[in-house]
Amino acid sequence: MxxxxxxxxxxxxxxxxxxxxxxxxxMVYGIIGMINFAHGEVYMLGAFTALIAFLAATLLGGADSxxxxxxxxxxxxxxxxxxxxxxxxxxxxxxxxxxxxxxxISAIGMSVVLQNFVQVxxxxxxxxxxxVVHGGFTLMQAGTFKVDLSWLQIGILLLTLALMAxxxxxxxxxxxxxxQRATQQDAKMAALLGIDVDRxxxxxxxxxxxxxxxxxxxxxxxxxxxDFYIGFLAGIKAFTAAVLGGIGSLPGAMLGGLLxxxxxxxxxxxxxxxxxxxxxxxxxxxxxxxxPSGLLGRxxxxxx
Amino acid sequence: MLRLEGVESGYGRTTALFGIDLxxxxxxxxxxxxxxxxxxxxxxxxxxxxxxxxAGRIRFGGDDITNLPTHAIARLGLAHCPEGRHVFPRxxxxxxxxxxxxxxxxxxxHGDLERMLERFPRLRExxxxxxGTLSGGEQQMLAIARALMSRPRLLLxxxxxLGLAPMIVRDIFALIERVSAEDKVSILLVEQNAYHALKxxxxxxxxxxxxxxxxxxxxxxxxxRDIRAHYLEGGAxx
Numbered sequence: 373m374x375x376x377x378x379x380x381x382x383x384x385x386x387x388x389x390x391x392x393x394x395x396x397x398x399m400v401y402g403i404i405g406m407i408n409f410a411h412g413e414v415y416m417l418g419a420f421t422a423l424i425a426f427l428a429a430t431l432l433g434g435a436d437s438x439x440x441x442x443x444x445x446x447x448x449x450x451x452x453x454x455x456x457x458x459x460x461x462x463x464x465x466x467x468x469x470x471x472x473x474x475x476x477i478s479a480i481g482m483s484v485v486l487q488n489f490v491q492v493x494x495x496x497x498x499x500x501x502x503x504v505v506h507g508g509f510t511l512m513q514a515g516t517f518k519v520d521l522s523w524l525q526i527g528i529l530l531l532t533l534a535l536m537a538x539x540x541x542x543x544x545x546x547x548x549x550x551x552q553r554a555t556q557q558d559a560k561m562a563a564l565l566g567i568d569v570d571r572x573x574x575x576x577x578x579x580x581x582x583x584x585x586x587x588x589x590x591x592x593x594x595x596x597x598x599d600f601y602i603g604f605l606a607g608i609k610a611f612t613a614a615v616l617g618g619i620g621s622l623p624g625a626m627l628g629g630l631l632x633x634x635x636x637x638x639x640x641x642x643x644x645x646x647x648x649x650x651x652x653x654x655x656x657x658x659x660x661x662x663x664p665s666g667l668l669g670r671x672x673x674x675x676x
Numbered sequence: 677m678l679r680l681e682g683v684e685s686g687y688g689r690t691t692a693l694f695g696i697d698l699x700x701x702x703x704x705x706x707x708x709x710x711x712x713x714x715x716x717x718x719x720x721x722x723x724x725x726x727x728x729x730x731a732g733r734i735r736f737g738g739d740d741i742t743n744l745p746t747h748a749i750a751r752l753g754l755a756h757c758p759e760g761r762h763v764f765p766r767x768x769x770x771x772x773x774x775x776x777x778x779x780x781x782x783x784x785x786h787g788d789l790e791r792m793l794e795r796f797p798r799l800r801e802x803x804x805x806x807x808g809t810l811s812g813g814e815q816q817m818l819a820i821a822r823a824l825m826s827r828p829r830l831l832l833x834x835x836x837x838l839g840l841a842p843m844i845v846r847d848i849f850a851l852i853e854r855v856s857a858e859d860k861v862s863i864l865l866v867e868q869n870a871y872h873a874l875k876x877x878x879x880x881x882x883x884x885x886x887x888x889x890x891x892x893x894x895x896x897x898x899x900x901r902d903i904r905a906h907y908l909e910g911g912a913x914x
Contacts, residue, residue, distance in 0.1 A: 547778060554764050554775050561762040564724060566750035566779040566826070 374514045379641035387633020388532030392587040393610030394625035396580025402620040409479040412607015413486035418452045418588025419598045449582040456581020490600040612656040618669020683732035685722040692718040705863045707877035709870040714883040716866040755828035761819040765808030776825030792821040813844040870907040874898040
């Protein structure tokens with residue numbers, strides 16, 4: 373029981389991170405119907421930005437202060453948002469009316485470019501970051517086994533919850549969110565009502581990228597090691613989460629992220645840690661086979 | 677208010693309009709009638725910049741809008757209620773109306789909303805229902821109300837009677853007449869239902885294969901023998 377609880381805590385933390393990345397996949401898919409395969413790379417860029425910000429803060433002697441964390445967070449979100457905007461502008465906008473395969477290939481190309489860019493500029497070696505946030509407390513103890521909840525995990529969970537709640541509010545209640553949903557449902561009509569569709573799409577990329585950037589920052593803090601290749605696996609897993617929840621559905625992305633995180637943590641806890649990726653991706657295959665619209669997605673056919 | 681001069685347009689390499697000249701004066705209702713594929717819808721869409729005119733000029737108010745992007749044209753006070761209604765299916769009736777008012781003065785919103793709900797009591801009943809769950813007639817009302825929420829100077833109405841039961845068609849046309857008088861909005865109306873359209877319109881143009889072939893007041897065209905034969909009494913356009 374204690375062991376299970378510990379795995380759930382780990383899984384939920386991981387799931388929140390996947391959920392934040394999955395939001396970007398699901399929103400972009402919802403609005404322009406393409407899978408942005410460069411999205412995992414944005415997360416990787418977020419991790420590197422965070423690493424650099426923390427190292428700079430360490431030099432200045434304030435990495436573990438609340439201010440240091442806040443500055444790193446803002447810097448990471450700002451920088452990845454800029455990348456998200458640039459990626460859409462450079463690789464996708466001109467392909468808006470092209471066949472669906474073209475932006476997909478462009479996305480894969482973008483992904484390779486970004487990976488190699490970081491590999492060349494930052495080096496291929498694994499980058500460590502000494503723990504920034506220390507401590508935590510023990511929830512319960514059974515014999516020698518302790519259930520720990522670290523401050524870092526609490527911080528990640530709270531920040532994830534706050535971002536998801538804030539983002540859900542933006543989408544459901546604000547004019548920007550309405551414009552996004554309108555563009556998603558009928559872009560041509562949205563334009564006829566005065567909505568600048570290109571700008572709405574840019575905003576979507578910027579928001580999705582900022583959220584992925586936060587996920588990158590969290591991973592840097594949580595695992596303490598990053599390299600230029602982490603975007604690939606995390607990106608594919610977050611994509612799996614988005615498909616599991618129902619691609620295009622915002623609550624679906626959050627739920628899917630949570631489930632993938634839990635599956636991975638529980639599988640590593642009870643079976644074999646080497647096979648945890650197989651567990652996560654088996655879920656992708658099963659969902660695609662038996663419920664292609666995902667848990668919260670709607671079937672493709674819509675009554676007009 | 678709106679003036680098209682020698683407008684040519686089409687999709688890809690296909691030309692659909694071969695030099696259209698027409699204008700709509702303030703307060704006027706102008707109808708475009710004609711058979712399927714005559715270029716009526718293309719005319720309205722070209723006014724909104726999608727597809728863009730390949731030749732000719734389009735002026736709205738004092739502005740040359742020929743090369744403006746669609747959203748910029750809409751913000752000038754030109755509302756388009758397109759063929760097929762295009763209600764946002766997974767947004768509530770209220771949200772659809774909010775989208776209509778996205779670029780209107782927020783100070784007017786509550787007053788305008790109240791006015792629309794007074795005019796369309798059915799929409800008040802369904803205010804929090806999703807657009808996609810409304811009946812065809814209700815969706816048409818919502819589409820018109822949404823267009824009016826922007827307080828447009830000109831309303832483009834594309835086939836408002838399409839696919840609706842005859843009783844509802846009569847309601848819709850009565851409504852268009854009321855809207856034009858009460859909201860002081862000019863209307864450019866496209867219809868296959870030529871009889872209703874000609875009765876309502878001050879002036880009308882008949883389109884055939886991308887050209888305007890006859891123009892006149894609604895009453896003149898309604899009395900014209902050729903027009904009657906082609907578009908009213910079991911002709912191709914009915």
